[in-house]
Amino acid sequence: MLDDMDTALDMGDELDGELSFYDDDPLNATGVSRKSLVIFFLIDTSGSMKGTKMGELNTVMEELIPEIRRVGEADTDVKIAVLTFSNSVMWMYSEPISIEDFEWIRLRADGVTSMGAAFKELSIRMSRNSFLNSPSLSFAPVMFLMTDGYPSDDYKTGLASLKKNSWYKYGLKTALGIGKEANDDMLAEFTGTKDTVVHAYSGGQLAHLIKIIAVTSSQIGSKSMTLSDDTQHELGMQDVFESKQKLLGEQIQEIIKSEGYGDVPFDSGW
Amino acid sequence: MYSGFYHSVIGASHTAKGTVCQDFSDFKVYENYALAAVADGHGSKKHFRSDVGARMAVAATVQTVASYYADAPAFEESFERDPKRLIRKIEKQIISRWDRAILRHLQENPFTALERAPFSEEEFEDIRTESIYGTTLIAVVYGRKFTFGIQIGDGSMVVIDQDAQAEMPIIDDESCPANLTASMSNSNAIDLFNSFYTMEAPLAVFVSTDGLYTSFRSSEDFLDYHTIIASHLGQLGEFDKVITRNLVKRTNFGTQDDISMAGAFDPQFLAQHLQILRTQVEKNKRRAEMRKAEQAARIQKQKLKNQLRRNPNLQVE
Numbered sequence: 001m002l003d004d005m006d007t008a009l010d011m012g013d014e015l016d017g018e019l020s021f022y023d024d025d026p027l028n029a030t031g032v033s034r035k036s037l038v039i040f041f042l043i044d045t046s047g048s049m050k051g052t053k054m055g056e057l058n059t060v061m062e063e064l065i066p067e068i069r070r071v072g073e074a075d076t077d078v079k080i081a082v083l084t085f086s087n088s089v090m091w092m093y094s095e096p097i098s099i100e101d102f103e104w105i106r107l108r109a110d111g112v113t114s115m116g117a118a119f120k121e122l123s124i125r126m127s128r129n130s131f132l133n134s135p136s137l138s139f140a141p142v143m144f145l146m147t148d149g150y151p152s153d154d155y156k157t158g159l160a161s162l163k164k165n166s167w168y169k170y171g172l173k174t175a176l177g178i179g180k181e182a183n184d185d186m187l188a189e190f191t192g193t194k195d196t197v198v199h200a201y202s203g204g205q206l207a208h209l210i211k212i213i214a215v216t217s218s219q220i221g222s223k224s225m226t227l228s229d230d231t232q233h234e235l236g237m238q239d240v241f242e243s244k245q246k247l248l249g250e251q252i253q254e255i256i257k258s259e260g261y262g263d264v265p266f267d268s269g270w
Numbered sequence: 271m272y273s274g275f276y277h278s279v280i281g282a283s284h285t286a287k288g289t290v291c292q293d294f295s296d297f298k299v300y301e302n303y304a305l306a307a308v309a310d311g312h313g314s315k316k317h318f319r320s321d322v323g324a325r326m327a328v329a330a331t332v333q334t335v336a337s338y339y340a341d342a343p344a345f346e347e348s349f350e351r352d353p354k355r356l357i358r359k360i361e362k363q364i365i366s367r368w369d370r371a372i373l374r375h376l377q378e379n380p381f382t383a384l385e386r387a388p389f390s391e392e393e394f395e396d397i398r399t400e401s402i403y404g405t406t407l408i409a410v411v412y413g414r415k416f417t418f419g420i421q422i423g424d425g426s427m428v429v430i431d432q433d434a435q436a437e438m439p440i441i442d443d444e445s446c447p448a449n450l451t452a453s454m455s456n457s458n459a460i461d462l463f464n465s466f467y468t469m470e471a472p473l474a475v476f477v478s479t480d481g482l483y484t485s486f487r488s489s490e491d492f493l494d495y496h497t498i499i500a501s502h503l504g505q506l507g508e509f510d511k512v513i514t515r516n517l518v519k520r521t522n523f524g525t526q527d528d529i530s531m532a533g534a535f536d537p538q539f540l541a542q543h544l545q546i547l548r549t550q551v552e553k554n555k556r557r558a559e560m561r562k563a564e565q566a567a568r569i570q571k572q573k574l575k576n577q578l579r580r581n582p583n584l585q586v587e
Contacts, residue, residue: 026512029494030492031491032519034523105579136525
């Protein structure tokens with residue numbers, strides 16, 4: 001039996017992010033899981049998003065999935081969870097779905113902007129007893145908020161409850177304001193820094209920015225926890241979380257500068 | 271009377287960087303009890319002697335428990351009367367022994383220029399000595415009258431009871447997802463310890479560092495893994511190698527972290543329950559297949575529902 005063990009690695013098979021080994025090692029009955037990362041998309045589906053905004057968003061999200069899939073190809077199992085908020089809050093799927101299985105469901109816009117309720121719901125689900133129950137979850141989650149307006153409910157209470165959540169504290173947070181009504185200061189309250197808040201004023205920008213932010217944050221989010229500094233020692237986890245958020249801010253700002261988004265007039269686009 | 275094992279494998283990421291294994295594990299067997307322990311040194315920049323700290327945490331545990339069992343009947347009687355108080359005393363003594371051990375180590379091995387180099391003078395002064403040696407610790411004592419375990423920091427403890435049911439008696443601290451604070455080096459370490467005890471002899475007990483748990487997709491799979499190991503402990507000599515190789519696979523394909531695992535059991539008692547264990551392993555296999563199928567069906571159902579939402583005229587067979 002033991003002689004066959006060495007061949008096991010060559011016979012590995014990948015299934016839904018889990019590696020199984022076809023040899024007679026009884027312990028292979030429980031497969032090895034790759035490191036996993038959950039990306040939370042919080043999407044405003046209120047009435048003001050109707051038309052071009054929602055159309056663009058749906059299209060780009062459909063296109064985005066294969067791109068995120070590539071991020072996870074190396075050694076990370078990326079999972080997606082989509083929370084929409086309008087009159088109420090709703091998850092696209094009842095659990096985070098591996099990017100391999102994920103299919104985007106086109107969203108419709110209607111109602112008001114219950115962002116506070118979305119923050120509360122996210123806080124409840126970002127738990128070891130709920131959406132983050134996978135042992136292989138090795139990375140703090142990525143949270144990406146997209147909205148075109150100001151919350152119509154008490155977002156501060158929702159955000160306060162979210163801020164108590166440890167996963168939120170150490171997760172990567174980014175936000176995209178859509179159109180001129182979106183308030184960047186309020187979005188920065190969610191992300192904790194203005195560097196990871198961007199603004200789209202046209203359909204083209206929206207599509208481009210969603211892709212950039214989602215892919216960049218997935219890449220940074222799935223960087224190993226054991227990032228080394230120049231001392232060859234691993235950075236502490238807190239240092240890693242802070243470094244990642246900082247790196248995300250720098251990369252987003254760099255892309256925006258290099259692509260000239262800062263020069264777009266405030267009231268152009270939509 | 272007792273038996274057990276321990277293994278520490280270096281993480282794939284550490285091998286790649288040429289850094290040392292930060293884990294340490296040990297198993298000791300005595301007349302009245304067996305002890306299995308693992309420790310996971312924090313390994314980051316300011317914890318540059320955490321591999322030593324891990325080794326010392328395990329040694330402090332071995333010594334402390336031995337000191338209590340020096341008068342086994344008296345200890346067993348006290349424990350049976352008030353287990354929580356005794357466990358607390360043991361935890362306190364482990365911390366105290368560990369503190370003394372690291373100070374002694376520091377006296378004998380002053381910080382080198384190489385160790386100081388990554389820090390400014392001010393930064394270096396700000397690091398507490400304990401933190402430099404920071405580590406987690408998980409240990410379990412399998413005694414003739416009771417079994418107990420202690421844990422500080424992340425990692426897992428698994429108990430297989432007489433019905434072959436696997437259980438993690440100490441649950442993850444939700445408030446601290448990355449276990450940033452739970453460490454032997456914390457000034458309030460005594461308050462960060464968790465413990466468990468049982469007066470009913472388990473079939474086997476295991477402890478492991480977090481690198482093992484994080485290589486699983488679900489906690490059910492993780493528990494099933496331990497049941498499988500328990501069912502093979504009768505042939506430990508051969509199976510020991512299987513465990514090591516599996517741990518190496520898990521670090522290579524999982525989180526790439528160091529992995530340590532140790533276990534203790536009573537071979538005779540285990541042999542009496544072998545059939546129950548084997549039956550449970552088969553049941554677990556079927557349940558695992560069921561879980562997989564249920565999850566696939568759930569996703570499929572949602573996809574169909576979503577298709578219908580998009581196109582209400584769609585005919586679904």
